Amino acid sequence: MSDDIALNERLKAKAVELGFAACGIARADAAPRTAERLHQWLGEGMHGDMIWMEARAHHRESPAGLWPEVRSVISLGMSYAPAVDPLALAGEGERARISVYAQGADYHDVMKRALKALARWLVAEVRGADVKVFVDTAPVMEKPLSEAAGLGWQGKHTNLVSRDHGSWLFLGAIYTTLDLAMDVPGRDTCGSCDACQAACPTDAFPAPYRLDARRCISYLTIENAGPIPHEFRAAMGNRIYGCDDCLAVCPWNKFAASASANRAFAPRAELAAPALADLLALDDAGFREVFAGSPIKRIGRNRMMRNCLIAAGNSGADALVEPVAGLLGDESPVVRGAATWALGRLDRGRFEWEREARLAEEMDETVKAEWGI
Template identity: 55%
Template sequence: MGICRPDANPHLPDLLDQYVAKGRHGQMAWMQERMQWRADPAALWPDAKSVIMLAEVYTPDHDPLAILQRPDRGAISVYAGQKDYHDIVKKRLKRVGRWLIEQDPEAQIKVFVDTAPVMEKPLGASAGLGWQGKHTNLLGRDLGSWFFLGAIFTTLELPIDEPGQEQCGSCTACLDICPTKAFPAPFQLDARRCISYLTIEHKGPVDLELRPALGNRIYGCDDCLAVCPWNKFAQTASEARYKTRDELRAPRLAELAALDDPSFRTMFSGSPVKRVGRDRFVRNVLYAIGNSADASLIETARDLTRDADETVADAARWAVAQLELL
């Protein structure tokens, strides 16, 4: 944990303005609609005097990149392989918040975990949890790359911590590994080319030029996190509910493509994956099938060329065309 002031990052409004002006937020209209609050935590809750930033590790017990060598299987981001972290982290934030109020009944608090216009990463860096790396994610000497962030805003005026100092040096591993070249420059991200954005936030068909680079990544992408050298110092995750479910470590694409809406909801009940819905998920699975170079999957794709959802049908036609080239 670490503590900072709500106004610890006065440069954020300008940076966010530039980001949105360049269109790098893609379809994430909510980023533009709440820019004032997102750029200035003090505007979100003017009474707040301190922000307590907490990190909880979910370090995987397996190599997240290994699944990329199994093209008939789907790669699901580590954080989404089990229970939805929003629920777990928020309950823990509330527990800490209740403890704070017990210490000082005059205190007021608000808790946030990726569910409000709060820029957690800059706040985490200002609170000394780490620094934003060249991939723009937060990382730390003792935490590595694999951790969730939660924030407690409070009216208490608490002693603040020293901000984290950038320690990436000359390393460019995270930039070099990105399949879609989503980093225009170090410390800059164009979400429109980011696989996490494309497979989760982006609605409708993915641009033809980007589909081959998706590989078999069907929900999120861990590449830039997984290659970070600081992970060798990462703490081990102690929360069993963050352990990847066995059936989601290397699910077969053929089985995932066959999911209808009820079976999708059942399979991903309690998982962040459920948020994207069956159609967008199966769209991603079909892109992976098209990239699989596995001719045995062509009938699976062909069955979906008449899907009720046109984006799914388009992805199926693309997959069939790719496999017919073999």
């Protein structure tokens, strides 16, 4: 066995020890079409308001665009395979649906700790090695690099699909100046299946392997800061943070065992099936307390309240009329606007009464539009 292969095997064994479910290695230039596909996507405006995607496109084009000295990329995946059906709450109107990945600990923190530990191990093993670690927040194209490193392939929903772990992998990367032995790239095995595209509630896939983020519920509930466009509100159902539908229906997930999931991502009881009435009662301090240690905390109370109000408006639940009406005077226009829409869906008589009482004092044009002015 060559020294390079032996190092790779020890590296992968250490990765498993640190909680990673998948580890592969690719040359830094192993995903040559990344720049072309990225610029086409940006040019068509499919990134929506995610302006940082465009601002740092030159860094995303290739690993060398971010760090010229990089020679190899170690791609790593950490499983968060769910133990229960992610679609189980689809018909529970008074309960909120939170994407599986956000029900446990913040993956940014968990992944970064493990990546740094693995990087330290590699530097200790190989004198002169230089490394940099990345997880999600850096301008790194993790999915094509992970495909090049053999972790899986980018499916028709544009997410990575693994034969062993399905669609439930958090991805991270270690860039290094070392010339490591390469793994065999992943091979697309989607075939004629279009389950992910057919399952999308908002038709966010204009074609296989292409995602229009502006139509994606994950983008709308997390990245979008303003009002949710009217055309997507009903389709959101009771989803308040992210959407798992395209991932959940992927046939490859039948091989994804929850036993391989990192225990840090086990769902917290209060986030697995939260009552909308409880969430609608949260002020800023309450929001920060409930979502402490969760990636959800990053979007802030107002955006979350907006999402919960859209879900309330879709619920048809009389019990949510008062919690919704209680937010008509919220300080945030985006919250007031969503509350107005939700009340109109739940109780038209109450909506008309509140309209007469509140409209004269409303100064925000977006909220006035929700009242029908």
